[in-house]
Amino acid sequence: MQDSREPALRSQHFYHDIKTLIREGGNVHPLWTRADNLNQEGRDHTVVVGLTWHDEAQVLLGRPGATHDLRGKRLGLSKAAGEIDAWRAMALRAYDTALTLEGLTFDDVVLTDVQAPPLQWQNQNRIGGTRSQVTEKALLDGEVDVIFAKGANSVLFQQAHGLEVILDINRLDDPTLRVNNGTPRPITVHRHFLNDHPHLVKVYLQVINAAALWVQSHEEEVAGVTAKETTPTCDTVHRGYAQRFTGSFDVNLDPARIDALQSQADFLYHHKLIDARVKVSDWIDIAPLLAAKAEPITLPALKGLLDVA
Known part of the structure; x- marks a missing residue:
């Protein structure tokens, strides 16, 4: 989506109407999407399957x-x-x-x-x-x-x-x-996609947690990747993300992260930035993450894993 020249496609990072989309990013737009769906239709098609936390300046x-x-x-x-x-x-x-x-x-x-x-x-x-x-x-x-x-x-x-x-x-x-837009960051999928392709959602979560272990010993390589997308130099990345840069790349649904997302949802509603209250616990499906954690993988083992239909 980031490379697309089509506004309709790029907007899906915010609207999340594409059934095959797995979205990880700031929480403001998915909270707005859920609140808008609940307000307009009384139901929402998005599901939170994990939360990441990336501290930045x-x-x-x-x-x-x-x-x-x-x-x-x-x-x-x-x-x-x-x-x-x-x-x-x-x-x-x-x-x-x-x-x-x-x-x-x-x-x-x-x-x-x-x-x-x-x-x-x-x-x-x-x-x-x-x-x-x-x-x-x-x-x-x-x-x-x-x-x-x-x-x-x-x-x-x-x-x-x-x-x-x-x-x-x-x-x-x-x-x-x-707590703010990027802390925590929800991973959301379309309910139909999760129902039809639970294996792919599990693999996505497995890969994130495998990568979270890898980055702890590859800080400079991670800084280089981040610099390509955010800023000209690795030094600026280190200063922009400070001491917590590689410490919390894992995906989980721990109570502290759930409470943080609920705090953000309540804040946005209180300040009339979203149109409906969002109860985060009702938005979460923990089954894919439990399945991913039950079968952790290493990055070298990823080869061929996506061949499964």
Whole structure:
């Protein structure tokens, strides 16, 4: 899908209507999809078969010399027409975390909308919702005082402009404070696909857990792969993902990750970013993961495994 030039196909990473799709990615869009399906039709065809957790840089940035006190500050939020602006959702969650740590609420700051182009499913980057250019420009132009940025590219942006790091959420020890779009990341499949091809879903989960063991002793190779998709250098990847880079590539459905996803679902609903409450426990089918863990594989054993119909 990432290489496709067809917007209708690329949009499936967010809509998840294709029955043969196995999707692993940020949680905002699958939560929106489930809530929308429940709200519109009273049922949903997606199923969560696992949760991964990939910590990455989540930073609040201010202009050079900015103080770390958020009281009275203008916090930038992208505002793009469309189903759900994931970047807005991420920023709002990060601001909530920062304000909670300071003993403040949203009443103590000025949430400032920054108009973004409508959400579209473009060939390279989706305009408006998954990149922070509009809020970055607003910060540099003095229209807002603080913005949210994430990933390895946030390191490059901060360094290029000598910006002040107001808060680095990725460095907080408590994982509940690091919950956002990418933490945790649900693996979702279409219910019909799971029913028709449970073996393929099991293999997918087996491979992820096998890879999770491999990356622990191949950090530089993983950094190189990540750099090709996110940022120019491996050094920036290391700084963008910090000490937790290769520590949590496994897929599981542990209570802590389920609770984290429920926290995110509740947050999105509370702030009217999704239209229905999502009970995460009702969304999960643990059977494929149990089957995968019962028969762990090594990566060399993968050859020929997908030949099974």
